[in-house]
Amino acid sequence: MEVNEQTLRSAARPGSKDASAGRALRRRRLLSAWLFMLPLLAVNVLVILGPSVATVYYSFTEWSGIGPAEWVGLQNYTDILSDGDFWSALSHNLLWTVIFLTVPIGMGLGGAFMLSQITRFQMIFRVLFFIPYVMASVVNAAIWQNILDPDRGIGSTLALLGIPWLEGVSFFGSQALALPAVAFVDNWHWWGFVVLLFLTALQSVDKELYEAAKMDGAGRWQQFVNVTIPGIRATLVFVVLMTIIGSLLVFDYIYIITQGGPAGASEVVGTLMYKEAFARFEAGYAAALGLGMSFLSGLIVMIFIYLRRKGWEV
Amino acid sequence: MPFERMLMMQRPLSRRQFIVRGGKAALGAGIAGSVLAGCGGGSSAGGPVTMWSNLEPGDPQDFFKQNIEPGFEKANQGTKLDVTFQPPAEIDRLVRTALQGGEGPDIIPTPGPAYAAEYVDANLFAELDEYVNQYSWDDKLLGWALDLGRSDDKLYTIPYQLQTMILYFNSTLFEEMGLQPPKSRDELEGLAEELNGQGIVPFAAGIGDEPAAVEWFPTVFWNHFSGPQALYEALTGETPFSDAVFVDAIELFNDYVQRGWFGGSREKFFSNGFDALHADFGDGKAAMNIEGSWFMASAVDFFGQGAGNENDWDWAPLPPMQSGVPQEMYALGIGSTISVNARSANTDGAASFIDYLVADKKRAAEYMAAVPSAFNAPLPFEEGDFPGSMDERVRRQLVSLSQATGNGNFGYTNWTFWPSKSTVYIQEEIQKVLTGDMTAAEYCEGLAGVFTEERKEGLVPKIIEPGA
Structure with missing residues (x-):
């Protein structure tokens, strides 16, 4: 290795007799690197770049998913702008984002902070919190569909115990409740993971900072705001970023539980896109919808990068 | 109601399962092609026939594997039937993807005539007219059902799983x-x-x-x-x-x-x-x-x-x-249609299986008695056509439907x-x-x-x- 470095340094000097040997070595190294990367690049081109380029192309066409595609230019994009279903679905994505930026993050922070204060049984709680996250979404959904069933679920059970206020409430069949109810189920599976992320971050916060804060007379809340939050800022930003992007692309729980119903009350762009592609056979339009959402996600990432470069601690 | 929807239970297929199954189908088609090419190619029966089915797990699939598949292979020596059961809720999407990719099995189901029309337009289904005479489908199958499978007077699909x-x-x-x-x-x-x-x-x-x-x-x-x-x-x-x-x-x-x-x-x-x-x-x-x-x-x-x-x-x-x-x-309903892939290397074999499954009244009645509704063939049934083991209510429904449609009701x-x-x-x-x-x-x-x-x-x- 050392010899090679010397050779390279020699090669860097113009006119050196080792220059050509150095260049050859550099080429060989470059070639080796590309050969190692080639299989991965090929896979990427095949499964990511290829479909991505195809999606861009099809977004400018009218295509049913079979047969030839007809070039329609920007028609799909202009149609999206005047599509009431799209704007309704996007508004549900935004509502979903607000819910997930507040509820699970709040619960995660609180849970992690409380968990960090105990030493006994912490592992048990960590496992318990993590179990919903590793369960299949269809299983989680089925569990909660049964629990929230208006006739056989928790509402009717509570009614038998003399607490009738949830009796007959159809959480997934009500236009007002469907989206929050599905968000609740998704949150149930997600928040435990957030707890563990924050807990890991909390454990890296210097304990002396807490001691110093205590000596300065800071209470628990002040410690949390002035020591904990700054100490886990990087994790917090990561979770916020993932939450926003995840909320824009949300699909599974909504599709499994309500399929966007009733009457579009829980429709998000992901489920709308699926329906366009595989129910209405408007694959070109669905491609445009997908690209639109990718653009939005990319925009958010760019904003974060921009803010970081401007010196914001995000 | 397309069969995949009437089966009520959605079982999503993972991407991995899809790739594996698609690969098997492609491999099956490839083997079929190779074997036939080795035999001189063409569309002669005798090679394997690949099929995707929308049958539900349990009784329908079990009955198919235990009775229909061996029965067909026994009646057609040398022809192997290779059936792949696809998730009913997903099968149309899988068919669409496979056909668009130039793949798919020899025998293809669709959710109904209206859905099949798109595939016919894209020239993805083989014409079946030569088999109408060969197997006397005009005489055997219900006229309205056969008409539903025609596009521009050419037959592309056989309606199956009659329902109301x-x-x-x-x-x-x-x-x-x-x-x-x-x-x-x-x-x-x-x-x-x-x-x-x-x-x-x-x-x-x-x-x-x-x-x-x-x-x-x-x-x-x-x-x-x-x-x-x-x-x-x-x-x-x-x-x-x-x-x-x-x-x-x-x-x-x-x-x-x-x-x-x-x-x-x-x-x-x-x-x-x-x-x-x-x-x-x-x-x-x-x-x-x-x-x-x-x-x-x-x-x-x-x-x-x-x-x-x-x-x-x-x-x-x-x-x-x-x-x-x-x-x-x-109200007349078709749970699915059956067609032959235009790229099939064994259209004769595929057509012979369709005839075996759909057009024999005695055999179809046995299937319908064994598993209600899964194998309802478009045939003009009468009371005496069904075995005594059939549930009286199922028999009454099938006969009533047949008679009412025969009378134009x-x-x-x-x-x-x-x-x-x-x-x-x-x-x-x-x-x-x-x-x-x-x-x-x-x-x-x-x-x-x-x-x-x-x-x-x-x-x-x-x-x-x-x-x-």
């Missing part, structure tokens, strides 16, 4: 309460009010598991309120779907939902799953169930000691809800006769009528627009006139 919408009732409950199945709209509404007043849900209903199943109800109300003649005129372009006769039918359905007759309340109608609603029906918490003939296959799971009750079920034709609508009339299910975009419109937008976000008139106006466009594109299958 009927009124199931909890016969034990009816007997205890001294009730009779309704024979008119007045009787139906009187019955519903009486049951509702006694705390019994008149109709077990819900679309929580499968929102697209809401299409059963526009189909029922258009057929039994608007009538088959009005539907015929609309489907042939003489009358728009915005006509008052269709609007009134939707308003009537909406009225019943708002009264809580379907599922107990509008919200429960939206959220009830199939198991829950069928359990209510079996337990007598709900008295009736408007559903397709496919429910006969699973009724045993919800009635009797096995289901934890002492109840039994029966069925009756849906009553006419307006004068002029025939008393005993059945038939209607049209939307999943069979409406093109795909119109079908999706019917499924998606009707929910907005039920929630009050759209009026029945707006709904029908929208359908008229979508349907007219698809009709212009030639996507409406051949419509047979009722009474013809």
Whole structure:
């Protein structure tokens, strides 16, 4: 290795007799690197770049998913702008984002902070919190569909115990409740993971900072705001970023539980896109919808990068 | 109701499973091609025949593997049938992807004639006309069913899994309460009010598991309120779907939902799953169930000691809800169609299997007796055609359907006769009528627009006139 470095340094000097040997070595190294990367690049081109380029192309066409595609230019994009279903679905994505930026993050922070204060049984709680996250979404959904069933679920059970206020409430069949109810189920599976992320971050916060804060007379809340939050800022930003992007692309729980119903009350762009592609056979339009959402996600990432470069601690 | 939707239980296929299965199918097709190429190619029977099936796990798949597959291979020495059971809820998407990629098995199912039309337009299905004479399908199969499989007078698909919408009732409950199945709209509404007043849900209903199943109800109300003649005129372009006769039918359905007759309340109608609603029906918490003939296959799971009750079920034709609508009339439905891949290397073998599965009355009757509704062939059955082991109610339904259609007393299910975009419109937008976000008139106006466009594109299958 050392010899090679010397050779390279020699090669860097113009006119050196080792220059050509150095260049050859550099080429060989470059070639080796590309050969190692080639299989991965090929896979990427095949499964990511290829479909991505195809999606861009099809977004400018009218295509049913079979047969030839007809070039329609920007028609799909202009149609999206005047599509009431799209704007309704996007508004549900935004509502979903607000819910997930507040509820699970709040619960995660609180849970992690409380968990960090105990030493006994912490592992048990960590496992318990993590179990919903590793369960299949269809299983989680089925569990909660049964629990929230208006006739056989928790509402009717509570009614038998003399607490009738949830009796007959159809959480997934009500236009007002469907989206929050599905968000609740998704949150149930997600928040435990957030707890563990924050807990890991909390454990890296210097304990002396807490001691110093205590000596300065800071209470628990002040410690949390002035020591904990700054100490886990990087994790917090990561979770916020993932939450926003995840909320824009949300699909599974909504599709499994309500399929966007009733009457579009829980429709998000992901489920709308699926329906366009595989129910209405408007694959070109669905491609445009997908690209639109990718653009939005990319925009958010760019904003974060921009803010970081401007010196914001995000 | 396409078979994948009537099977009620969605089992998503992972990308990995899809790749593995697609790979197997491609490998199968590749092997088939190689073998045939080695034998001189062509489309002669004798090589393997690959097939994707939408049959549900359990009895239908078991029966197929234990009886149909070995039976066919025995009857066609040297021809191996390689069937892959695909998730019913996903099979159309898988077929679409495979065909677009130039793959797919020799024998391909679709959800119905209206869906098959797109594949025919894209030249993805083989013409089957030469086999019509070879196997005498014109003489064996029901004429209207064969016509449904034709496009520009050429045969591309064989309709299969015949079905219709009927009124199931909890016969034990009816007997205890001294009730009779309704024979008119007045009787139906009187019955519903009486049951509702006694705390019994008149109709077990819900679309929580499968929102697209809401299409059963526009189909029922258009057929039994608007009538088959009005539907015929609309489907042939003489009358728009915005006509008052269709609007009134939707308003009537909406009225019943708002009264809580379907599922107990509008919200429960939206959220009830199939198991829950069928359990209510079996337990007598709900008295009736408007559903397709496919429910006969699973009724045993919800009635009797096995289901934890002492109840039994029966069925009756849906009553006419307006004068002029025939008393005993059945909306015709096709659960799936069967076609041969245009790229098949063994079209002869594929056609011979279709003939084996569909066209032999004795054999088909045995299948239909063994597993109700999964193998309903488009054949002109009579009472004596079915084995004695067949459930009397299933036999009665099949004979009634055959006789009524023979007499021209038939209607049209939307999943069979409406093109795909119109079908999706019917499924998606009707929910907005039920929630009050759209009026029945707006709904029908929208359908008229979508349907007219698809009709212009030639996507409406051949419509047979009722009474013809």
